[in-house]
Amino acid sequence: MLIGSRARRTATVASDVDVVRIGHKAPLAFKRHEEKRSVTYIDYDVKSFCDLYARGSLFLYHVFREGRLLAGNSQAWARLKENFRVRTNFAKEISRNRKFLRWLQRGEKFRGAVIPYLAHTCRALKNLAIFSLAQKRRYVFDKRAALRGAFPSLPKSSIDLLISANDSFERAPRRRLSSEDVPMSHINRLRKQVTFAVQHAPR
Amino acid sequence: MPLVERDTFKTLQSAVLDPKTYASGSERQSLRAAFDIASSQITKQIFNFEAETRPMRRSRLNAQKDIPEQYREVIAALKKALATADTLDKSGGYDDDDEDTIKFIRNALRPLVKAIEPFQ
Numbered sequence: 001m002l003i004g005s006r007a008r009r010t011a012t013v014a015s016d017v018d019v020v021r022i023g024h025k026a027p028l029a030f031k032r033h034e035e036k037r038s039v040t041y042i043d044y045d046v047k048s049f050c051d052l053y054a055r056g057s058l059f060l061y062h063v064f065r066e067g068r069l070l071a072g073n074s075q076a077w078a079r080l081k082e083n084f085r086v087r088t089n090f091a092k093e094i095s096r097n098r099k100f101l102r103w104l105q106r107g108e109k110f111r112g113a114v115i116p117y118l119a120h121t122c123r124a125l126k127n128l129a130i131f132s133l134a135q136k137r138r139y140v141f142d143k144r145a146a147l148r149g150a151f152p153s154l155p156k157s158s159i160d161l162l163i164s165a166n167d168s169f170e171r172a173p174r175r176r177l178s179s180e181d182v183p184m185s186h187i188n189r190l191r192k193q194v195t196f197a198v199q200h201a202p203r
Numbered sequence: 204m205p206l207v208e209r210d211t212f213k214t215l216q217s218a219v220l221d222p223k224t225y226a227s228g229s230e231r232q233s234l235r236a237a238f239d240i241a242s243s244q245i246t247k248q249i250f251n252f253e254a255e256t257r258p259m260r261r262s263r264l265n266a267q268k269d270i271p272e273q274y275r276e277v278i279a280a281l282k283k284a285l286a287t288a289d290t291l292d293k294s295g296g297y298d299d300d301d302e303d304t305i306k307f308i309r310n311a312l313r314p315l316v317k318a319i320e321p322f323q
Contacts, residue, residue, distance in 0.1 A: 096228060096232070097232075099229045100229045100232045100233055103214075103229075103236075107208055109208050109210070109211055109240050111208060112208075112248060113240040113241075113254065114253060115243075115254065115256075116254055120236040124232065168256060169239075169254075169256055171258070176255060178255055179253045
């Protein structure tokens, strides 16, 4: 299944390709190193997939809602999609991401690790946003839209910085973000904004 | 000044003491972040470069020729840990859970934590 911005047709040249594979782990052959770098696989064996299906995983709901079948039995997939029921209580996930974000903001973890710190903050804040919105039956899977929807107090410039750091750290794009691009005053401001957002996130 | 920020190092130590707890949930999230942050802080302090991309940090570390004598054990343990850290990077959608993480903690993280300890 193709998911993410490529499936939503909102991808830019910098976007990577997100593929979910069920019961299939053989890597594809890539002609160029850049191609390998830009494809992210999320693999499930059949047992894990069935477990997530039975538990009404929000991520599977995402896959069913926005995904495009690249290979496999389309009729079987349609039946799975029709019978899937997403869970409605995400309190555990919200609490987990909130706890992790509090851990990240404690101390000075950004010293000597600016981009990893920002990348992990971005990922956890995005997950907190997606789960918090789903708790209110709002299903948003685009990270930028989820961050804006869940944390209206978070400025666009901060969202841009977080996403840019995350993309840079995870994928090493040609124009990557350097720690020298991020002044300490930005980090301090962002930490206050993130702390405020976590405290006031929808519960 | 410690080689790794105190709270970050404490998380790595806790993972070594209780690998099973740190193989899933928010603890696994903290472990993944603590490892990324610690590896960046180590290279920053010893070689003056931070980890700016996950895919390139290992090759950049391997390219370093002059390793100060006192940090040789730390760097050797870090290289070994980075070589097997892929298991932490595996994405499971919004839910992370990975039994291979236990193997990583026992075989690669434990020696790294031991090597860092004298510099904390």
